[in-house]
Amino acid sequence: MGVEWADLAGSDLIVVGILVAVALAPYVSAVRGETSLALATVLSLMLVTFVQFAHSVMTGVPIHFAWMIDLFGIKPHLMGDPLESYRMVSAAWLHADWVHVLGNILVIALVGVPLEQRLGGRRWMAVYFLGFVGGNAAWILSHPESSAPAIGASGAAFGLLGAYMACWPEDKIEFPLLFFIRAWPVWLIVFIRLGLEVWQMYSLQAGTAGESNIAHMAHAGGFFVAYLLARPIARGAPSSLDSPQESATGPARAEAIRAQAKESMGSLDDDPWAAVEKPLQGGAARILRRLREEGDELETRRAWLEELSEHTICPVCDGEMITEIRGENCRLRCALVGSHVKWP
Numbered sequence: 001m002g003v004e005w006a007d008l009a010g011s012d013l014i015v016v017g018i019l020v021a022v023a024l025a026p027y028v029s030a031v032r033g034e035t036s037l038a039l040a041t042v043l044s045l046m047l048v049t050f051v052q053f054a055h056s057v058m059t060g061v062p063i064h065f066a067w068m069i070d071l072f073g074i075k076p077h078l079m080g081d082p083l084e085s086y087r088m089v090s091a092a093w094l095h096a097d098w099v100h101v102l103g104n105i106l107v108i109a110l111v112g113v114p115l116e117q118r119l120g121g122r123r124w125m126a127v128y129f130l131g132f133v134g135g136n137a138a139w140i141l142s143h144p145e146s147s148a149p150a151i152g153a154s155g156a157a158f159g160l161l162g163a164y165m166a167c168w169p170e171d172k173i174e175f176p177l178l179f180f181i182r183a184w185p186v187w188l189i190v191f192i193r194l195g196l197e198v199w200q201m202y203s204l205q206a207g208t209a210g211e212s213n214i215a216h217m218a219h220a221g222g223f224f225v226a227y228l229l230a231r232p233i234a235r236g237a238p239s240s241l242d243s244p245q246e247s248a249t250g251p252a253r254a255e256a257i258r259a260q261a262k263e264s265m266g267s268l269d270d271d272p273w274a275a276v277e278k279p280l281q282g283g284a285a286r287i288l289r290r291l292r293e294e295g296d297e298l299e300t301r302r303a304w305l306e307e308l309s310e311h312t313i314c315p316v317c318d319g320e321m322i323t324e325i326r327g328e329n330c331r332l333r334c335a336l337v338g339s340h341v342k343w344p
Contacts, residue, residue, distance in 0.1 A: 003070040019068070019093075038116045049095050053098070072086075072093075074150040075148070088133055103154075104157045115163060118171075120238050127229075131162070134224070135218035135222030138221020154219050158222040161186075161226075163226045168239070171186050258328060267344055276316070314341055317336055317337060319336035
């Protein structure tokens with residue numbers, strides 16, 4: 001039957017809470033600081049593995065025999081139950097040992113970071129999600145009766161390769177390949193990595209390779225799902241499809257990011273003071289008028305919003321108004337309770 005939620009002791013539930021916290025914390029930090037989600041993923045996977053390792057040391061139970069593997073790994077024979085669907089996500093954050101996780105984060109870091117520069121953070125996360133979900137789905141469909149838990153971010157790592165191959169196959173990435181570390185084209189990295197997976201799957205199927213505890217089908221599933229869906233996801237990304245590699249970090253990318261920021265600027269037609277029947281008067285009203293007249297450019301909008309923050313108070317609590325900068329965009333918010341005002 002395996003481990004069930006009802007079997008967990010109070011201390012086990014604390015470990016579950018710690019696992020969730022350390023998995024999410026790097027993403028919260030990355031979103032707030034507008035830093036790399038690919039690197040946040042690397043840190044998240046390492047922190048979760050550290051908790052697994054610490055739990056293994058304290059209990060004396062090897063990582064791959066711990067109850068968390070049984071509870072959070074993919075078990076195909078259970079996946080018909082909607083209550084077990086959480087495993088589709090949780091399995092991608094657990095690993096059998098440090099070699100397992102380091103092999104995945106190597107790909108996520110070396111391939112994921114330049115791909116994120118191409119796609120942007122949100123699209124990158126969509127591709128990463130497709131990779132591990134596609135890989136898990138492929139494993140479930142190919143081993144529907146299996147009760148052995150499958151874990152790891154390998155499907156997601158191969159998904160990143162699939163997305164990169166679909167969109168920018170000529171990009172060169174610093175990657176360890178053929179016993180050398182140098183800038184290889186994406187198509188060559190994919191040719192060798194995916195070729196090895198296909199060869200290993202064929203060897204297992206033909207009965208010439210013995211047994212394996214590696215979910216090769218999950219690797220292939222993650223790759224092909226991301227490969228097939230990457231181009232629709234990449235439309236509107238900072239780098240245009242099939243553009244040369246220089247556009248990922250050069251002036252073209254900067255212009256694309258700026259254009260995206262302008263598109264996400266909020267409307268100035270309504271304001272929070274008029275909404276609660278406390279319209280601005282005097283100098284504040286004049287600044288608001290100038291903001292509406294000239295605030296169609298990022299720099300001028302920011303300048304007038306900073307000016308307005310010095311002449312207004314929160315219409316809800318009369319607290320101080322401050323400016324909040326997110327990337328290229330600027331908005332006003334209440335310094336005491338952020339949910340009172342976030343405008344525009």
